[in-house]
Amino acid sequence: MTKEQAILLIDMESFYASIEHVENPEYAGRPLVVSGDPNRRSGVILAACPLAKAKGIQNAERLYEAQQKCADVVVVKPQMQKYVDVSIRISKLIGEYTDLVEPYSIDEQFMDVTGSQRLFGSPRQIAHIIQERIKHEMGLRARIGIGENKILAKLACDLFAKKNKNGVHTLAKDMIELEMWPLPIGDLFGVGKKMELHFKSMGIRTIGQLAQTEGARIKEKFGLHGQVVWMSANGVDYSPVTRAAHAGRKGFGNGMTLPRDYVKKADLHVVLLELCEEVCSRARHAGKMGATISLGLNGATHVEKRSIHRQLTLPIETNITMEVFKGVNKLLERYWDGFPVRRVSVGITNLQSDQNWQMSLLDDNENRDRLSQIGYVMDQIRDRYGKVSIQRASSLTQASQLLDRSKKIGGHYK
Incomplete structure (x- = not known):
């Protein structure tokens, strides 16, 4: 590997489960899993520690299946905010060695150390330094893959470093064969x-x-x-490690799995409006508007699974919640035939800057400007006081999922 090409992938071993082991010394030496819903046998394993994996327990399997393999396994409820905070700490730590850090997931991060070798040593030396610091400062074990590009670093980590005793492996392009x-x-x-x-x-x-x-x-x-x-x-990957990896996104979307089948249009209106609010808020925070609106519905009847995914393009780009909701409702009216819905999603694409408002001769431009400003003000209030500090009246109905979702990160409770 030349000094011009040095990419590392930092992957945290059994991230959620390892954090729980560190913070709960009483579980030391015991197999532990983090389950999406420990109070239900149907909960899914989000993370299993190495001791649990040695018992045959795997991530993503059902909790009751895991308990059949290991009756005394410790089951811990996920605390997503804590895991996010630790991930941020790791980002700041590895950021001391390069400014080119790209998060790949909550427990994986790429870093380009091409320009760091004169200060900190070879890529392998940097890997061991980072590995030791994470262990010393957080009590967690990192596996690190090293390669000339991102895919080689990823493959080095997944195929070899995770199996190595020291948790570090270099996969050079001339060695892949x-x-x-x-x-x-x-x-x-x-x-x-x-x-x-x-x-x-x-x-x-x-x-x-x-x-x-x-x-x-x-x-x-x-x-x-x-x-x-x-x-x-073939070990080929031309994508660079960049801090702006997600800056050029093509759209914003959000979805939710409902706690029961929704069969009433009025109930779907409530959750769809809440999703429109979330999607438009994310667009406003990014300084974007979108022209194409999409709606996804998934569910089942007693005889078959059902789903639809449709989109329409508005004449003018927008990030105004009620304009997006109006488009979503048109799709609902046109394509939903009443089948029970268990999952919904909303998205906007065809983005442009929110600084380029298009004026219309047929619309009330002054009113649109007022509605737009209301959205940004509502965002500021929620950013300061929380997501439920200001909400629409429909979110006070039983169909609403706003309060429950405000307690979660990535679909799991904080």
């Missing part, structure tokens, strides 16, 4: 179960066999995702 290509195709990042079956039906059973297959053939069968996976098998 020896180290990575013999591995099963299912081990490659981006290859899911269905894709793995398709590859095997094509006679592709190892990463090397995929890498040596003509790229055009893979793209023709799997589209753009297939091309990306083929590039990964």
Whole structure:
């Protein structure tokens, strides 16, 4: 690896579960899992510590299945705000070694140390320094992959560092044929179960066999995702580590799973308006407006699963909640036939700056400006006093999910 190319991926081992072990010494030496709903046997395992994994427990399996494998497993309710705070602490720590830090998830972060080696040593030395500091200051274990680009760093971490005793591995591009290509195709990042079956039906059973297959053939069968996976098998990735990785986003969206089937249009209006408020608030915070409105509904009847996803484009870009809601309601009226709804989502795309308002000869421009300003003022109030400090009257009805959602981060309670 040359000094011009040095990317690290910092991945925290069993992040949620490890934090709970650190903060609860009484659980030391005991298998522990963080479950989405410990009070229900149907809860899902969000994180399992290494001791729990040794018992066969896996992330994303049902809690009752985990308890069958290990009856004395400690079950802890997730506290998302605490995990977010620790993730931010880790970001600040690794930011002391480079200003090029890109969060990949709450427990994974890329860092480009190309320009840091004169100050802190080789990429491997920097990796060990960071690993030791995280362990000393937070009591957590980090696994670190090192590569010439982001995909090599990711693969180094997932395929090798997680299995190494010291938790650090370097995957150089000129070593992938020896180290990575013999591995099963299912081990490659981006290859899911269905894709793995398709590859095997094509006679592709190892990463090397995929890498040596003509790229055009893979793209023709799997589209753009297939091309990306083929590039990964060859260790190719042109995306830089950047602090502005999410700045060029194409849209804003939000969804929620409902606590019961919603079958009344009035009840759907309540939750859809709340989602429109959230989406428009995020757009306003980013200084954006959107022209294309989307609605997603998922549910089931007693005989089949049902879903719709439709969109429409407004004549004028907007981030005004009621204008977006009006568009969403048009889609609801046009496409929903009354099937029970268990999940809803709303989005806006086709973004532009909120500094470029388009005037209309047919609309009340003064009133639109007033409604826009009200939205920004409501955002300021909620930013200062909380999401439920100011709310619409409809959010006081039983159909509302605003209060419950205000207690959660990423779908889980803070």
